[in-house]
Amino acid sequence: MQLNRRELLAGATAMALASQMGTARAAGAINYWHHFASQSEMEGLAKIIALFQAKYPGTKVTQEGIPNSEYMAKVSSAVVAGGKPDTGMVITERFADLVAMNGLVDLSARVKTWPGKSNFPDNRWKGLSQDDKIYAVPAFAFVDWMYYRADYFEQAGLSGPPKNFDVFVQAARKLTDPSKGRYAFSMRGGAGAFKYVIDVMEAFGSPIVKDGKPAIDRAAAIEAVTFYSDLFVKEKVVPPSAPNDSYRQIMEAFRTGQTAMVWHHTGSLSEISGALKQGTQFQTAPMPAGPKAQIARVAYAGNGVMKEDNIEAAWQWVSFWGEPEAAIALLEATGYFPASTAALQDPRLTSNKIYDAAVKTLDFGRLPNTFVGAAGWSENVVNPAFQSVLTGQSKPADAVDRMIKGLDAAMR
Amino acid sequence: MDTGSHLPKIGMIAELSETRYWIYLLLLPSLVIILLVIAYPTIYGMAISFREMRLTRPGLTGWVGFKHYLVMIDDPVFWVALKNTVLWVTFAVVLELGLGFIAATALNRNVPGTGIFAVLILVPYFLPNVVAGHMWALLLDPRLGVINDILVRIGILSSYKAWFADPNTALAATIFVEAWHGFPFFALLLLAGLKGIPQDLYKAAAVDGAGPIAQFRLITVPMLKSVIAAAVILRVISLVNSPDLLLILTGGGPGDATQVLSLYAFQTAYKDFNFGYASALSVVMFVILMVFAYAYIRLSKIGQE
Amino acid sequence: MAATRRSRRMAADILTYFVLVSMSLFCIGPIVWMFLTSLKLEADIVTQTMQYIPSRITFQNYVAIWTQSSFPVLIGNSFIVTLITVVVCLATGTLAAYAFSRYTFRGRNTLMLGYLVVRMFPAVMMIIPLYVVLRSVGLIDSRIGLALAYTSFLLPLFVWMLKGFFDAAPKELESAARIDGSTRFGAMLWIVIPLARNGLVASSVFIAIAAWNEFLFALMLTTGQGSRTWPVGLQLMVGEFQLPWGVLAAGGILSILPVMLMFALVQRVMVQGLTAGAIKG
Numbered sequence: 001m002q003l004n005r006r007e008l009l010a011g012a013t014a015m016a017l018a019s020q021m022g023t024a025r026a027a028g029a030i031n032y033w034h035h036f037a038s039q040s041e042m043e044g045l046a047k048i049i050a051l052f053q054a055k056y057p058g059t060k061v062t063q064e065g066i067p068n069s070e071y072m073a074k075v076s077s078a079v080v081a082g083g084k085p086d087t088g089m090v091i092t093e094r095f096a097d098l099v100a101m102n103g104l105v106d107l108s109a110r111v112k113t114w115p116g117k118s119n120f121p122d123n124r125w126k127g128l129s130q131d132d133k134i135y136a137v138p139a140f141a142f143v144d145w146m147y148y149r150a151d152y153f154e155q156a157g158l159s160g161p162p163k164n165f166d167v168f169v170q171a172a173r174k175l176t177d178p179s180k181g182r183y184a185f186s187m188r189g190g191a192g193a194f195k196y197v198i199d200v201m202e203a204f205g206s207p208i209v210k211d212g213k214p215a216i217d218r219a220a221a222i223e224a225v226t227f228y229s230d231l232f233v234k235e236k237v238v239p240p241s242a243p244n245d246s247y248r249q250i251m252e253a254f255r256t257g258q259t260a261m262v263w264h265h266t267g268s269l270s271e272i273s274g275a276l277k278q279g280t281q282f283q284t285a286p287m288p289a290g291p292k293a294q295i296a297r298v299a300y301a302g303n304g305v306m307k308e309d310n311i312e313a314a315w316q317w318v319s320f321w322g323e324p325e326a327a328i329a330l331l332e333a334t335g336y337f338p339a340s341t342a343a344l345q346d347p348r349l350t351s352n353k354i355y356d357a358a359v360k361t362l363d364f365g366r367l368p369n370t371f372v373g374a375a376g377w378s379e380n381v382v383n384p385a386f387q388s389v390l391t392g393q394s395k396p397a398d399a400v401d402r403m404i405k406g407l408d409a410a411m412r
Numbered sequence: 413m414d415t416g417s418h419l420p421k422i423g424m425i426a427e428l429s430e431t432r433y434w435i436y437l438l439l440l441p442s443l444v445i446i447l448l449v450i451a452y453p454t455i456y457g458m459a460i461s462f463r464e465m466r467l468t469r470p471g472l473t474g475w476v477g478f479k480h481y482l483v484m485i486d487d488p489v490f491w492v493a494l495k496n497t498v499l500w501v502t503f504a505v506v507l508e509l510g511l512g513f514i515a516a517t518a519l520n521r522n523v524p525g526t527g528i529f530a531v532l533i534l535v536p537y538f539l540p541n542v543v544a545g546h547m548w549a550l551l552l553d554p555r556l557g558v559i560n561d562i563l564v565r566i567g568i569l570s571s572y573k574a575w576f577a578d579p580n581t582a583l584a585a586t587i588f589v590e591a592w593h594g595f596p597f598f599a600l601l602l603l604a605g606l607k608g609i610p611q612d613l614y615k616a617a618a619v620d621g622a623g624p625i626a627q628f629r630l631i632t633v634p635m636l637k638s639v640i641a642a643a644v645i646l647r648v649i650s651l652v653n654s655p656d657l658l659l660i661l662t663g664g665g666p667g668d669a670t671q672v673l674s675l676y677a678f679q680t681a682y683k684d685f686n687f688g689y690a691s692a693l694s695v696v697m698f699v700i701l702m703v704f705a706y707a708y709i710r711l712s713k714i715g716q717e
Numbered sequence: 718m719a720a721t722r723r724s725r726r727m728a729a730d731i732l733t734y735f736v737l738v739s740m741s742l743f744c745i746g747p748i749v750w751m752f753l754t755s756l757k758l759e760a761d762i763v764t765q766t767m768q769y770i771p772s773r774i775t776f777q778n779y780v781a782i783w784t785q786s787s788f789p790v791l792i793g794n795s796f797i798v799t800l801i802t803v804v805v806c807l808a809t810g811t812l813a814a815y816a817f818s819r820y821t822f823r824g825r826n827t828l829m830l831g832y833l834v835v836r837m838f839p840a841v842m843m844i845i846p847l848y849v850v851l852r853s854v855g856l857i858d859s860r861i862g863l864a865l866a867y868t869s870f871l872l873p874l875f876v877w878m879l880k881g882f883f884d885a886a887p888k889e890l891e892s893a894a895r896i897d898g899s900t901r902f903g904a905m906l907w908i909v910i911p912l913a914r915n916g917l918v919a920s921s922v923f924i925a926i927a928a929w930n931e932f933l934f935a936l937m938l939t940t941g942q943g944s945r946t947w948p949v950g951l952q953l954m955v956g957e958f959q960l961p962w963g964v965l966a967a968g969g970i971l972s973i974l975p976v977m978l979m980f981a982l983v984q985r986v987m988v989q990g991l992t993a994g995a996i997k998g
Binding site: 035036037038039041042062064065066067068069070073074077080081082083247248252255256257258267268271274275 | 759760763764765781785844845846848849852857936937940941942949952953954955956957958959960961
Binding site for chain 2: 729730733734736737738740741743744745747748750751754762763764767769805808809810812813815816820822828830832833834835836837838839840841842843845846847850865866868869870872873874876877878880881882884885886900901902903912913915916918919922923926929930931932933948951952955960962965966968969972973976977980981984
């Protein structure tokens with residue numbers, strides 16, 4: 001088919017216009033993967049999206065919820081097979097793995113020139129950076145703390161929440177009464193148990209990783225695991241269901257009044273508040289200190305850019321979460337501790353005494369361990385090793401040896 | 413029965429059916445689908461087992477031959493998972509076959525109301541693994557579990573038991589849940605099979621003096637042989653390959669008490685991001701199933717019918 | 718003589734009813750509990766004293782699952798995907814099952830085993846290459862694509878199950894029909910397939926249930942804006958910090974209703990259907 005010059009020009013112009021429109025449309029639409037699920041989280045997200053669209057009417061955000069337990073499965077598949085989203089939610093525990101598989105785009109240059117950076121001191125960025133390169137913008141934080149039944153403590157004649165492990169055990173003995181179905185502490189022995197095992201190990205002075213190399217102190221670790229598992233095995237201040245108790249079970253134990261103390265973080269405040277009365281029934285306190293250190297994690301979570309196709313729009317979206325209005329919207333809906341210092345001044349936080357423990361924890365809290373393979377080692381080695389100590393199938397020394405061996409293999 | 417009159421209507425296909433290519437025409441459509449969609453992923457999946465493919469270490473990829481298989485031999489978790497897989501699948505299938513047979517026989521008698529009973533009895537299979545898992549996790553919960561409550565009220569238990577926290581009961585409890593969930597599979601297939609046995613055979617046998625047990629042994633079981641074989645092999649394959657139920661109920665714990673190969677492979681792939689090793693585990697599962705299917709078919713001489 | 722036969726039959730009937738009733742209770746009991754749970758408020762589920770009959774009833778859980786995860790859309794997607802899967806399996810699988818059952822040919826056993834073999838590799842490892850395959854033909858996040866994925870691993874299941882039923886139908890019938898002048902195709906269509914009706918329905922029911930309930934492939938191969946199916950939507954309710962029992966139970970009940978309905982419609986064919994003994998000629 002012969003084209004004359006006019007047709008050719010017309011065709012070329014049309015194609016150029018179309019491709020421009022195409023790119024303009026593409027730049028105006030990004031998708032966002034997250035693992036928010038509860039009603040309050042979705043409300044918060046919806047509000048943030050609405051605020052965002054108001055500020056940037058040219059950019060359309062499509063949010064895609066992924067079940068939290070399958071989030072990394074889907075992201076890693078997308079990395080390998082294609083289909084990465086423009087932006088995605090990033091939590092500290094998953095950060096190292098995400099960067100290692102080239103799942104996140106380096107945002108350092110943009111962050112440096114970002115006006116909103118003033119609201120985010122350096123420690124906010126540490127958990128979301130690697131080799132001095134920033135890969136995600138923090139939005140909210142989960143601050144470890146302890147919930148305790150103020151009424152049970154009063155009944156047992158205890159003056160206040162335990163400040164260190166020794167007092168913790170003494171208090172636990174007083175708070176336990178199996179005949180009444182009452183136990184002192186909701187131990188997490190099922191999914192997610194590894195977090196507290198690792199925390200207790202560090203509280204006894206054993207680091208996990210130093211300078212990128214495995215560095216577990218065997219003696220201290222054995223002491224730690226012995227102490228922690230003895231709560232279940234020897235002292236029996238923990239419900240017998242502990243080896244299979246994961247998040248929902250330890251919370252249910254606390255909510256139904258079976259236990260007097262539970263270790264978790266600020267993310268669960270709304271759930272506990274929904275079931276128990278703040279102040280009279282439950283209160284919060286900083287995590288008790290171990291013999292060598294007081295360990296509480298401050299884990300900043302945020303959003304990262306996963307592919308560069310629409311980087312302008314993607315950057316708009318992930319940085320928007322750092323704006324005070326977005327942080328307040330999220331705080332309002334979910335009660336999640338904001339990462340932005342501007343939002344920390346909000347009266348909702350400053351006037352609510354329940355947050356005092358979290359604010360205090362910010363002073364000594366540290367980041368979770370982030371190294372490539374942390375997630376796999378924690379879930380597939382530490383968890384079953386600890387569980388077998390709980391069930392009496394192995395001794396703490398064996399469990400620690402298994403953990404050390406697994407860590408070496410993971411970091412090789 | 414005059415089938416010749418139908419000939420003009422579907423003439424061409426009918427003519428085709430007389431040719432020597434008839435068999436291949438019958439097989440072609442399904443073969444095409446299977447080859448196009450599943451063959452490549454399966455071969456790719458197996459090929460990965462000979463490579464190092466750790467997502468979080470992009471630089472490490474490459475051909476490693478049998479390395480993963482050698483590591484597997486020294487991996488204690490692998491052997492525990494293998495043992496548990498065999499135990500779990502065997503007990504579950506035996507239970508399901510037994511319960512299924514009982515249900516099918518009862519339904520086959522076609523007493524009034526059988527239709528309703530059929531729907532009720534087959535309901536457990538209608539639930540997806542995920543829902544059944546969560547449901548039984550609640551039913552057997554050490555704090556909120558109604559079954560625990562009932563057992564305490566009756567007096568069998570003194571207090572709520574944490575079924576999945578005790579390594580002695582965890583595996584058995586999961587086998588029970590799986591049996592509840594899966595026996596309708598057998599019930600349904602066996603029932604349809606029973607329906608296909610002509611009543612005349614039983615009548616003839618009764619005339620010859622055979623009692624109900626002899627009839628069962630000499631008529632029912634042989635006639636159902638191929639249905640039973642198909643059902644068993646298919647169910648074994650499902651159970652070996654599917655980690656859903658255990659993922660929800662126990663996650664493999666406590667301490668590897670309920671760890672099975674499918675779950676181990678899943679965790680290796682999506683928590684460790686070690687696809688090479690996960691693939692090697694999958695290949696081992698595959699080989700086990702191949703050997704089982706081949707042996708079963710050979711031993712029961714199904715293929716020769 | 719007649720009296721003992723009648724009393725023996727009555728004893729058998731009583732035993733049958735006993736078995737049927739106890740099995741039904743065993744099966745439906747947990748479901749009833751799930752239904753009761755779906756009507757309770759969260760505070761009445763996570764509580765120290767067990768509530769058998771809910772003291773307060775709420776439909777909030779059903780509302781939540783219906784609106785929060787756009788359940789109607791998900792159910793619609795599941796329905797279409799299941800329908801496509803069943804239709805394709807019926808069309809292609811019946812022919813293959815018949816061929817395996819009726820004819821011996823070179824490579825028959827190998828091919829039969831081959832059909833089974835493709836099912837033996839765990840889905841876990843196949844997701845990524847399958848994603849790549851579907852992406853190359855533009856079938857990611859489409860109902861047809863998902864149905865195709867389901868068909869490919871459910872087809873062997875269908876063929877093997879159906880073959881078992883075809884095997885049970887006596888070969889003499891086709892020989893008789895062919896002597897009467899029928900073609901192979903005619904014999905297949907008009908003699909054997911109606912005979913194996915029960916088997917066809919049973920096998921289709923299995924495929925439908927499997928497709929309806931499938932989770933992993935649906936999660937990986939679809940998005941929320943496209944053809945996401947209901948199991949993924951339900952799992953989304955299980956968040957990091959909450960497991961809303963009531964909502965989950967409501968979701969479970971809602972999802973089981975269409976399946977029960979479908980089964981109630983076809984159970985007559987299976988449970989009370991034609992017995993092969995009707996063929997006498």
